[in-house]
Each structure stands twice: as C-alpha cells, then as structure tokens.
Amino acid sequence: MLLVVLDLVGIAVFAASGALGGVRARLDTFGVVVLGMTTALGGGIIRDVLLGVHPPATLRDWRYLLVPIVTSLVVFWFHPQVAKLRRAVLLADAVGLGLFTVSGTATALAHGVPTYTACLIGMTAGIGGGALRDVLLREIPMVLRKEIYALAALAGAGVVVLGAQLGWPDNPVAVVAAAITVTIRLVALWRRWNAPVARGVSG
Amino acid sequence: MLLVVLDLVGIAVFAASGALGGVRARLDTFGVVVLGMTTALGGGIIRDVLLGVHPPATLRDWRYLLVPIVTSLVVFWFHPQVAKLRRAVLLADAVGLGLFTVSGTATALAHGVPTYTACLIGMTAGIGGGALRDVLLREIPMVLRKEIYALAALAGAGVVVLGAQLGWPDNPVAVVAAAITVTIRLVALWRRWNAPVARGVSG
Amino acid sequence: MLLVVLDLVGIAVFAASGALGGVRARLDTFGVVVLGMTTALGGGIIRDVLLGVHPPATLRDWRYLLVPIVTSLVVFWFHPQVAKLRRAVLLADAVGLGLFTVSGTATALAHGVPTYTACLIGMTAGIGGGALRDVLLREIPMVLRKEIYALAALAGAGVVVLGAQLGWPDNPVAVVAAAITVTIRLVALWRRWNAPVARGVSG
Numbered sequence: 001m002l003l004v005v006l007d008l009v010g011i012a013v014f015a016a017s018g019a020l021g022g023v024r025a026r027l028d029t030f031g032v033v034v035l036g037m038t039t040a041l042g043g044g045i046i047r048d049v050l051l052g053v054h055p056p057a058t059l060r061d062w063r064y065l066l067v068p069i070v071t072s073l074v075v076f077w078f079h080p081q082v083a084k085l086r087r088a089v090l091l092a093d094a095v096g097l098g099l100f101t102v103s104g105t106a107t108a109l110a111h112g113v114p115t116y117t118a119c120l121i122g123m124t125a126g127i128g129g130g131a132l133r134d135v136l137l138r139e140i141p142m143v144l145r146k147e148i149y150a151l152a153a154l155a156g157a158g159v160v161v162l163g164a165q166l167g168w169p170d171n172p173v174a175v176v177a178a179a180i181t182v183t184i185r186l187v188a189l190w191r192r193w194n195a196p197v198a199r200g201v202s203g
Numbered sequence: 204m205l206l207v208v209l210d211l212v213g214i215a216v217f218a219a220s221g222a223l224g225g226v227r228a229r230l231d232t233f234g235v236v237v238l239g240m241t242t243a244l245g246g247g248i249i250r251d252v253l254l255g256v257h258p259p260a261t262l263r264d265w266r267y268l269l270v271p272i273v274t275s276l277v278v279f280w281f282h283p284q285v286a287k288l289r290r291a292v293l294l295a296d297a298v299g300l301g302l303f304t305v306s307g308t309a310t311a312l313a314h315g316v317p318t319y320t321a322c323l324i325g326m327t328a329g330i331g332g333g334a335l336r337d338v339l340l341r342e343i344p345m346v347l348r349k350e351i352y353a354l355a356a357l358a359g360a361g362v363v364v365l366g367a368q369l370g371w372p373d374n375p376v377a378v379v380a381a382a383i384t385v386t387i388r389l390v391a392l393w394r395r396w397n398a399p400v401a402r403g404v405s406g
Numbered sequence: 407m408l409l410v411v412l413d414l415v416g417i418a419v420f421a422a423s424g425a426l427g428g429v430r431a432r433l434d435t436f437g438v439v440v441l442g443m444t445t446a447l448g449g450g451i452i453r454d455v456l457l458g459v460h461p462p463a464t465l466r467d468w469r470y471l472l473v474p475i476v477t478s479l480v481v482f483w484f485h486p487q488v489a490k491l492r493r494a495v496l497l498a499d500a501v502g503l504g505l506f507t508v509s510g511t512a513t514a515l516a517h518g519v520p521t522y523t524a525c526l527i528g529m530t531a532g533i534g535g536g537a538l539r540d541v542l543l544r545e546i547p548m549v550l551r552k553e554i555y556a557l558a559a560l561a562g563a564g565v566v567v568l569g570a571q572l573g574w575p576d577n578p579v580a581v582v583a584a585a586i587t588v589t590i591r592l593v594a595l596w597r598r599w600n601a602p603v604a605r606g607v608s609g
Contacts, residue, residue, distance in 0.1 A: 022347070030354065031347040045253070050451070052460025054255025055316050059323045108461075117465045131542075136334075136344060141542060144428070144437040151436065225550070233557065234550040248456070257458025258519050262526045339537075339547055 002171045003103050006178065007044065008067055010099030015040035015068035017092035018133045019075035024085040025137050029076055035136060036072030037065070040096075043129035047104045050121050051111050090189055093130050093142065094152075098181035101126030101153040102174050105160040115161040122157040123150065126181070148188035156181030205374045206306050209381065210247065211270055213302030218243035218271035220295035221336045222278035227288045228340050232279055238339060239275030240268070243299075246332035250307045253324050254314050293392055296333050296345065297355075301384035304329030304356040305377050308363040318364040325360040326353065329384070351391035359384030408577045409509050412584065413450065414473055416505030421446035421474035423498035424539045425481035430491040431543050435482055441542060442478030443471070446502075449535035453510045456527050457517050496595055499536050499548065500558075504587035507532030507559045508580050511566040521571065525563040532559045532587070554594035562587030 018039025022032035041058045048056035058064045080088050104125025108118035127150065131141040143149045156177045163173030221242025225235035244261045251259035261267045283291050307328025311321035330353065334344040346352045359380045366376030424445025428438035447464045454462035464470045486494050510531025514524035533556065537547040549555045562583040569579030 025343070027347055030352065031349075034346055034353050049252055049455055050461050050465065052255070052458070055253050055311075055320050055324060059253065059320045060317060062319060065323070113461050114466060116468060117461050120465045120471070121461060135338060135541060136347060138341060138343060138544060140431070140544060143440055144433055144542060146437075149436065150440050228546070230550055233555065234552075237549055237556050252455055255458070258456050258514075258523050258527065262456065262523045263520060265522060268526070338541060339550060341544060341546060 002174055003106055006099045006103040006174060008063060010096050010103060011040040011044075011064060011067050012071045013092045014043070014096035014100065014129045015071040016075050017089050017096060017130065018068075019072040020079060020085055020089045020092065021133055021137055022072075023076065023079045024082070024089070029073075032076045033069055033072040035133060036075065037068045038136065039129045039133040040068035040071070041065075041129070042132040043100045043104065043125040043127070046128040047107060047121055047125035050124065051108060051113070053111070090142075091186075094185040094189065095182055097126045097130065097149070097153055097185055098156055098178040099126075100129065101156045101181055102160055102178040105157040105177075106164075106170070106174060109161070109164050115165065119154070119157040119161055122160065123153040126153045126156070146188070148184060152181045152184040152188065155184055205377055206309055209302045209306040209377060211266060213299050213306060214243040214247075214267060214270050215274045216295045217246070217299035217303065217332045218274040219278050220292050220299060220333065221271075222275040223282060223288055223292045223295065224336055224340055225275075226279065226282045227285075227292070232276075235279045236272055236275040238336060239278065240271045241339065242332045242336040243271035243274070244268075244332070245335040246303045246307065246328040246330070249331040250310060250324055250328035253327065254311060254316070256314070293345075294389075297388040297392065298385055300329045300333065300352070300356055300388055301359055301381040303332065304359045304384055305363055305381040308360040308380075309367075309373070309377060312364070312367050318368065322357070322360040322364055325363065326356040329356045329359070349391070351387060355384045355387040355391065358387055408580055409512055412505045412509040412580060414469060416502050416509060417446040417450075417470060417473050418477045419498045420449070420502035420506065420535045420539075421477040422481050423495050423502060423536065424474075425478040426485060426491050426495045426498065427539055427543055428478075429482065429485045430488075430495070435479075438482045439475055439478040441539060442481065443474045444542065445535045445539040446474035446477070447471075447535070448538040449506045449510065449531040449533070452534040453513060453527055453531035456530065457514060457519070459517070496548075497592075500591040500595065501588055503532045503536065503555070503559055503591060504562055504584040505532075506535065507562045507587055508566055508584040511563040511583075512570075512576070512580060515567070515570050521567040525560070525567055528563040528566065529556065529559040532562070552594070554590060558587045558590040558594065561590055 015036040019032045019036035022035040027035060041064065044058040045056045048058065079085065101122050105118050105122025108121040113121065127143050131143055134141040159177035159180055160173060218239040222235045222239035225238040230238060244267065247261040248259045251261065282288065304325050308321050308325025311324040316324065330346050334346055337344040362380035362383055363376060421442040425438045425442035428441040433441060447470065450464040451462045454464065485491065507528050511524050511528025514527040519527065533549050537549055540547040565583035565586055566579060
C-alpha cells in the first residue's frame with residue numbers, strides 16, 4: 001500500500017519536473033504533457049522490463065496515467081516565473097529520485113531478486129525517468145553532470161535492502177530511505193558539492 | 204494477415220522517414236541504412252519488449268529486415284531535393300505513425316492485455332520509432348514539438364479498441380483507424396495547429 | 407567460460423571508452439563512473455531484455471559492476487592527454503564492439519533463437535553500449551557516422567553463427583570472430599574508408 005503511495009507521489013513530482021523542463025524548453029501543451037508523462041512513467045517501465053513484469057504495471061492502472069497528465073497540465077498553467085524554472089526542475093527531480101529509488105528497490109525485492117540486483121534496479125528506476133527527460137530535451141542527463149546524484153540513490157537503495165535483511169518493518173524503512181536520498185541530493189544541490197574534474201581537462 | 208501488411212508498410216514508411224532524416228543530416232550510406240532500420244524497427248521492438256514477446260517478432264522474420272534496408276537504400280539513391288527533405292520526413296512519419304499505432308494496438312489486444320493497456324502500448328509503438336530517430340539525430344522528438352501528434356495516435360488506438368469491444372470486423376476497423384490517425388496528423392501539419400505555449404515563456 | 411572472459415574484457419574496454427568520453431566532456435568523477443558503467447553494461451542489458459532474461463545477467467553478478475567502476479576510476483586518474491582522448495575512445499570502442507558482438511551472438515544462440523535472430527541480437531549488444539554513450543553525451547552515435555561500423559559487427563556475428571552451423575569448436579571461433587570485427591573496424595578507422603554521402607547533399 002505504501003509502495004503505491006510512494007509510486008504515485010513519485011510520479012507526480014517527476015511529472016512536474018518533466019513538465020517544468022518542457023515549459024523551459026518552450027514546448028506547447030501537448031509536448032509538456034507528453035514529456036511529463038515520459039519522465040514520470042519511464043523509470044517504472046524500465047524497472048518492470050528489467051524484472052520481466054509484462055505488461056509494466058504502470059501501463060495497467062489508470063491512476064498511473066491520470067496523475068502525470070493532471071500534474072503536467074497544472075504545471076503548464078501555473079508554472080513559476082521563468083527564472084525559477086530551473087530550480088523547480090531540480091527540486092522536483094530530487095524528490096522523485098528518492099521516492100522511485102525506494103519503491104523500485106522494494107518492488108525488486110518483492111520479485112525475489114538478490115539484494116544486490118534489487119539495489120541496481122531500484123537505482124535505475126530512480127535515475128531512469130530523469131535521464132529520459134534530459135535526453136529528450138537534448139541535455140546531458142543530471143546523473144552525469146551533478147554531484148552526488150547516483151550516490152544519493154545508492155544510499156536510499158542500500159537502506160531499503162539493509163532493512164529487509166534485518167527484518168525491520170517495511171513502511172518506516174521506506175520513508176526513512178526516501179528521506180535520506182532526498183536529503184543527500186538537496187544538501188548536495190545546496191552546497192554545490194562538486195566532485196573534482198579529471199586533471200588537465202578543466203584548466 | 205492484414206496486421207502483417209500494415210506492419211510491413213509501416214516499416215517501409217518509417218524506414219523512409221529515418222533514411223530521409225539521415226540524408227538531411229549528411230550521414231553516409233551505412234548511417235542512412237542503420238538509421239532507417241532503427242526508425243523502422245524501434246517501435247515494434249519496444250512494443251514486444253513491453254508485451255514480453257521474446258525475442259521480438261521483428262528480429263525473427265527476415266522480411267522485417269529486408270524491407271527497411273531496401274527502402275533506405277532506395278531513399279539514399281533517389282531522395283528528393285534537399286529543400287524538400289524535411290517535408291518528406293514529416294509525411295512519411297505521419298503515415299508510419301498511423302500504421303504502427305493500429306498494428307501495435309491490435310497486437311497488444313491479441314496478447315490479451317486490457318483495452319486501456321493496449322491503447323498505451325499501441326501509441327508507444329507508433330511514437331517510439333520516430334522518437335528514436337529524432338534522439339539519434341539530436342533533435343527534440345516530434346511528439347514533443349508537434350501539434351496533435353500523440354493525440355492523433357490516441358484517436359487511432361481508441362478506434363481499434365472500440366471496434367474490438369463492439370465486435371466489429373477487424374480489418375476494416377484497422378484501415379479506418381489508421382486513416383483517422385494519418386488524416387489528423389496531416390491536417391495538423393497542414394494547418395499548423397499550434398497548441399498554446401505556456402504563459403510568460405513565449406513572449 | 408570463454409564467454410564470461412570475453413564479456414568481462416568487453417565490459418572493461420567499453421567502460422574505458424565511456425569514461426574517456428566522459429573526461430572529454432569534462433564530467434566529474436561520479437559522471438565519469440556512471441557513464442563508464444552505462445556504456446559497459448548497456449549492450450548486455452539490451453541483449454538480455456531482448457532475449458527475455460530477467461533480471462539481466464549483468465545485474466546479478468558483482469564482477470560485472472566492479473570491472474567498469476574500477477576501470478572508470480583508473481581512466482579518470484590516468485587518462486591520456488586531452489588531445490589523445492578522442493583516439494583512445496575510438497580504439498576502446500572498436501575492441502568492445504568486437505567482444506560484445508561475439509559474446510552477444512553466442513549468448514543468443516545458447517538461448518535457442520534462430521541464427522538470423524542471434525546475429526541481430528549480437529550486433530545490437532555490440533552497438534548498444536556505444537550508442538547509449540554517444541546519446542548521453544549528445545553526440546550522433548558512431549554507428550551512424552562512422553564508416554564500416556555496423557558492417558564490422560555483422561562480420562563477427564556471421565562468423566559465430568557460421569561456426570555454430572558447421573559444428574566448429576566454440577572458443578577458437580569466438581576469438582577469431584572478435585578479431586575479425588576489431589580488425590575491420592580498426593582498418594576502417596586507419597584508412598578513413600568513407601562511404602559515399604548522398605548525391606546533392608555534400609556538395
């Protein structure tokens with residue numbers, strides 16, 4: 001149950017990040033909605049394809065479609081000032097990353113894959129939608145450019161897996177794990193924790 | 204039977220749209236053929252991956268490979284004047300969108316997925332190949348930029364699903380559904396039905 | 407056994423090509439590692455998704471993750487001079503193409519798909535990781551731009567399939583097939599065997 005809620009909230013914030021990116025790229029209504037949907041549903045579809053869930057759960061439940069469409073339309077009509085669009089994309093993306101990584105890891109565990117595989121699939125679910133959004137907008141994906149992006153996802157996935165190993169109750173673990181990923185990502189954005197660039201290239 | 208014909212004609216026109224895009228981007232023979240094949244086969248492969256058909260039908264039948272290779276080579280040698288390349292890409296893309304959406308929706312229904320899921324998978328099959336082509340050529344995909352693109356696919360998928368629900372004969376429904384998608388898309392191109400851009404961005 | 411070795415060496419060189427591309431694009435440590443991993447694992451994951459192997463083998467075996475991470479970090483710290491980065495990417499990519507095409511074709515045959523399908527899946531495995539790397543770095547994929555790229559993969563896949571048909575011993579065939587692909591690709595790079603560009607566009 002909590003997984004469905006995490007998934008739906010994750011879908012909403014990823015849809016918002018996609019729609020905001022679309023407004024920034026001056027797409028029209030339809031483009032904004034399609035980009036919002038793709039960003040919101042991409043990670044879950046990739047997760048289900050990797051797990052062999054056919055057809056992907058996201059394509060079977062109308063709520064998974066209604067949420068990103070409504071979110072994208074709301075963003076289209078009430079988006080922030082242009083100057084603040086970029087910050088809004090980053091914020092929504094960070095929240096979506098946390099929620100999807102956690103729901104993806106937990107879903108993978110529920111399908112009986114090893115914990116190691118569950119971490120990787122959860123991270124892919126968390127990172128996938130945003131990467132798709134950036135590629136479609138012809139930007140280098142955040143996961144390649146931003147400090148502490150994949151690492152934030154790894155932390156959340158690790159907590160879910162650890163909790164499952166130790167038999168901790170699922171729901172509190174999920175909430176804590178998502179909070180950890182989102183917090184790491186936001187602190188990184190805040191502090192601009194840039195990792196070093198390779199010697200001799202940045203100079 | 205009609206599905207195979209729709210699929211093969213769809214593959215030919217999508218191959219043409221990819222090859223024309225490749226000529227426009229000044230790719231050499233091999234690049235044009237590879238891009239034609241990717242555009243032509245991408246949608247069907249995505250459809251089969253989502254439906255859990257392994258390996259994808261497109262990779263098992265030599266006709267599905269021969270058609271896009273021959274089409275791409277023909278386009279490479281006899282492409283229109285440079286000035287008309289863009290229009291030719293759009294035209295071939297519109298026809299491919301209609302044919303693939305319809306064959307994708309019907310294939311999904313034949314695999315027993317719910318009608319709602321069949322619509323989404325059919326639309327993905329119709330939109331996927333062209334999106335792949337545009338991403339590989341570093342363009343923002345048409346489905347994000349163009350008026351009434353996803354909506355045209357939705358209309359065709361909806362007619363297929365409606366026909367199946369009401370027990371109408373498959374083949375006439377498929378032809379009418381494809382014609383509806385292609386017509387909507389072409390009229391949209393004709394009239395440049397632009398949907399509104401978000402407030403405060405376009406100005 | 408040899409397949410695993412080919413796969414791991416292929417993963418290392420593809421990771422190197424991705425990491426080198428990342429250094430060239432001035433990504434930070436994390437970006438370089440993520441791009442190295444994506445390039446290294448992308449082809450194998452696509453192969454397993456097409457074959458219906460769930461979850462993909464690459465996500466179940468820790469060696470498949472350790473090798474690209476270590477390789478990417480080594481490249482990040484000891485990459486060649488900036489001026490030579492491009493050549494190093496091309497070289498590593500050629501070796502990876504050969505190894506992955508061969509291991510992909512052999513893996514597909516081992517899953518009982520027809521020889522024709524095995525060739526296509528093997529080529530996709532060989533080409534996929536590099537195409538992903540280029541798309542993520544916003545470059546037109548090599549397979550579209552470079553002389554004799556897909557053809558080099560086809561030659562290696564063809565030899566594997568031929569050897570299997572004729573009952574030749576697997577391991578020597580695999581080594582020879584990989585050597586053929588790598589050699590064709592390197593000779594093509596050496597000679598700049600450009601295929602003709604379509605009439606009336608290049609002028």
